[in-house]
Amino acid sequence: MMDAAVIAGYGLRECLRRRVFLVVLVLTGAFLALYALGTKVAFDEIGRLGAGVAVDDTVLTGSTLLGLAMFTTLFLGAALAAFLTLGAVRGDAENGLLQPLVVRPVGRDALLAGRFAAAALVCGGYVLAVYAASVLITGAAGGWWPDSLISPGAGLALGVVLIAGLSLLGSIFLASTANGIAVFMVFGAGLAAGLLGQIGETLEVDALNTVADVTSWLLPFEALYQAGLADLTSEAGGLTGVIVRLGPFGGAQSGGALLWLWALAYLLLVGIAARAAFARRDL
Numbered sequence: 001m002m003d004a005a006v007i008a009g010y011g012l013r014e015c016l017r018r019r020v021f022l023v024v025l026v027l028t029g030a031f032l033a034l035y036a037l038g039t040k041v042a043f044d045e046i047g048r049l050g051a052g053v054a055v056d057d058t059v060l061t062g063s064t065l066l067g068l069a070m071f072t073t074l075f076l077g078a079a080l081a082a083f084l085t086l087g088a089v090r091g092d093a094e095n096g097l098l099q100p101l102v103v104r105p106v107g108r109d110a111l112l113a114g115r116f117a118a119a120a121l122v123c124g125g126y127v128l129a130v131y132a133a134s135v136l137i138t139g140a141a142g143g144w145w146p147d148s149l150i151s152p153g154a155g156l157a158l159g160v161v162l163i164a165g166l167s168l169l170g171s172i173f174l175a176s177t178a179n180g181i182a183v184f185m186v187f188g189a190g191l192a193a194g195l196l197g198q199i200g201e202t203l204e205v206d207a208l209n210t211v212a213d214v215t216s217w218l219l220p221f222e223a224l225y226q227a228g229l230a231d232l233t234s235e236a237g238g239l240t241g242v243i244v245r246l247g248p249f250g251g252a253q254s255g256g257a258l259l260w261l262w263a264l265a266y267l268l269l270v271g272i273a274a275r276a277a278f279a280r281r282d283l
Contacts, residue, residue, distance in 0.1 A: 069130075080160070082180055
């Protein structure tokens with residue numbers, strides 16, 4: 001455990017040395033500033049036009065804007081997770097940095113656990129912070145708050161932790177560039193599944209719905225994102241509820257407790273696969 005903590009601390013210090021956190025803070029600050037401006041303009045406009053008859057404009061605007069912020073947050077968190085882990089094993093091995101560590105003073109298990117812990121801590125904390133800031137901006141600009149505050153943020157955090165785990169697993173087999181490409185293609189496949197589900201539900205095509213459902217469960221970060229969108233407006237009814245649950249970039253769909261259990265089991269399976277593969281990896 002202490003060895004893993006040492007490796008995790010080393011990973012965090014390396015991010016500080018390379019100014020990763022500084023770049024992330026600057027770019028995230030720019031995103032939140034633009035989001036605040038857009039949110040204020042949108043709510044001011046619906047206030048000028050007046051309330052809708054069949055649709056609650058405040059709920060529609062707030063949930064759509066926060067849903068878009070969640071999508072952006074998931075993307076930024078996924079990018080951060082990938083870049084923190086894409087060269088964690090093979091990349092360091094090719095640079096000659098890994099061999100002395102896995103022999104002594106730490107072993108392979110501690111190295112994997114430490115690198116994953118550092119990435120999960122950074123990415124999970126980052127996503128929670130950006131989500132919280134987006135919620136506060138939305139509430140301050142338009143007086144709208146999501147029906148569930150905690151579960152959407154927790155789903156995003158767990159989603160990026162899953163991506164970090166997949167990226168770490170890929171780093172055992174692939175070089176840094178190839179692994180980064182693979183992770184982003186997997187991420188894109190998850191988003192495409194959400195869009196397919198939305199199209200299938202709108203057109204009532206069962207085949208598309210089946211493909212989307214299977215893919216979302218094979219890539220649980222997409223299902224967690226959809227569940228987060230659903231929780232934003234879980235109490236909305238009528239035409240407003242129908243429209244907002246279409247969601248940006250993938251329909252909102254609640255996964256229930258089973259989704260959370262599966263996501264945790266999925267993360268455990270990824271960890272077991274990474275440990276087994278790394279144990280057999282010739283460095």
